[in-house]
Amino acid sequence: xxxxxxxxxxxxxxxxxxxxxxxxxxxxxxxxxxxxxxxxxxxxxxxxxxxxxxxxxxxxxxxxxxxxxxxxxxxxxxxxxxxxxxxxxxxxxxxxxxxxxxxxxxxxxxxxxxxxxxxxxxxxxxxxxxxxxxxxxxxxxxxxxxxxxxxxxxxxxxxxxxxxxxxxxxxxxxxxxxxxxxxxxxxxxxxxxxxxxxxxxxxxxxxxxxxxxxxxxxxxxxxxxxxxxxxxxxxxxxxxxxxxxxxxxxxxxxxxxxxxxxxxxxxxxxxxxxxxxxxxxxxxxxxx
Ligand SMILES: [Zn+2]
Ligand SMILES: [Zn+2]
Numbered sequence: 001x002x003x004x005x006x007x008x009x010x011x012x013x014x015x016x017x018x019x020x021x022x023x024x025x026x027x028x029x030x031x032x033x034x035x036x037x038x039x040x041x042x043x044x045x046x047x048x049x050x051x052x053x054x055x056x057x058x059x060x061x062x063x064x065x066x067x068x069x070x071x072x073x074x075x076x077x078x079x080x081x082x083x084x085x086x087x088x089x090x091x092x093x094x095x096x097x098x099x100x101x102x103x104x105x106x107x108x109x110x111x112x113x114x115x116x117x118x119x120x121x122x123x124x125x126x127x128x129x130x131x132x133x134x135x136x137x138x139x140x141x142x143x144x145x146x147x148x149x150x151x152x153x154x155x156x157x158x159x160x161x162x163x164x165x166x167x168x169x170x171x172x173x174x175x176x177x178x179x180x181x182x183x184x185x186x187x188x189x190x191x192x193x194x195x196x197x198x199x200x201x202x203x204x205x206x207x208x209x210x211x212x213x214x215x216x217x218x219x220x221x222x223x224x225x226x227x228x229x230x231x232x233x234x235x236x237x238x239x240x241x242x243x244x245x246x247x248x249x250x251x252x253x254x255x256x257x258x259x260x261x262x263x264x265x266x267x268x269x270x271x272x273x274x275x276x277x278x279x280x281x282x283x284x285x286x287x288x
Contacts, residue, residue: 070109082116115161131173
C-alpha cells in the first residue's frame with residue numbers, strides 16, 4: 001500500500017441528538033462520516049438532564065461498534081467563561097464544569113467552547129477571566145484523554161477569541177489543561193482573516209503557526225459564510241454558496257498543515273438534502 005505523509009482528513013458534521021446521544025453516532029456512520037460533533041444536552045438551557053448509567057453504556061457501546069472518531073461535544077450556548085457579571089460567571093463556570101464531567105463520562109475526545117463575551121469589561125480582562133474560568137471549572141477533575149478546544153469567534157458583540165493571539169494567551173494561562181483549538185472557517189473570515197485567495201490562506205496558516213500552532217488545531221468547523229468579509233457577524237452557510245466560496249474552502253480542506261484535524265460541517269439544517277450535499281462536497285475536496 002502506498003504510504004502518504006498526508007492522510008485524508010476525517011470528515012463529519014454536527015449531528016442531532018433527538019433519538020438519544022448514541023443516535024448521532026449511528027447517523028454519522030450511516031452517512032459515511034468518520035467523525036461527529038454533538039451537544040451532550042439541550043444547548044439553550046441551563047438545566048441538563050443528568051446522564052444515566054444506561055445512556056453512558058449505550059453511547060460507549062455504539063461508539064465501539066461504529067468506530068466514529070474523534071467525537072466532539074460542543075458546549076451549550078449559555079456558558080460565558082469571560083463574563084464580567086459575577087452571577088453569570090458563577091453559573092457559567094458551574095455549567096461548564098458539568099459539560100466537562102459529561103464529556104468525561106461519555107468518553108469523548110474533545111469539548112469545544114467559545115472563549116466568551118467580555119461585555120462590561122475589556123478584551124484583556126475577558127481573556128484573563130476566561131483563563132481563570134477554565135482552570136477553576138476543571139480543578140480536581142481527572143480529564144483522561146479529554147481535551148478542551150477553544151474555538152475562534154467572529155468577534156460578534158464583545159466576544160473575545162476573534163484573534164488567534166487571544167487563544168494563545170488563554171492556552172498559556174492554562175498550562176495544565178493542554179488546550180487545543182477548533183478553527184471555524186466562517187468565524188475567521190468574518191473576523192477579518194481573508195481566506196478567499198491562496199495567499200490569504202497561507203497568511204492565516206502562518207498566523208496560526210506563530211500563535212496556537214497548527215498541530216494544536218484538532219478540529220475545523222468547515223462552514224461557508226452568509227455574512228460578508230470582516231463583518232464580525234456569525235452566519236454559517238452552505239459550502240460553496242457563501243462569501244468564502246467553493247475554491248477557497250477546497251484549499252482549506254486540502255491544506256497539508258490541517259490534514260490531521262477533524263473536519264466538521266456546521267451548515268444550516270434547513271433541508272436534509274443540503275446536509276448530504278455539503279457532506280458530499282467536503283468528501284470530494286478531501287479525496288481529490
Ligand atoms: Zn461553536
Ligand atoms: Zn463553529
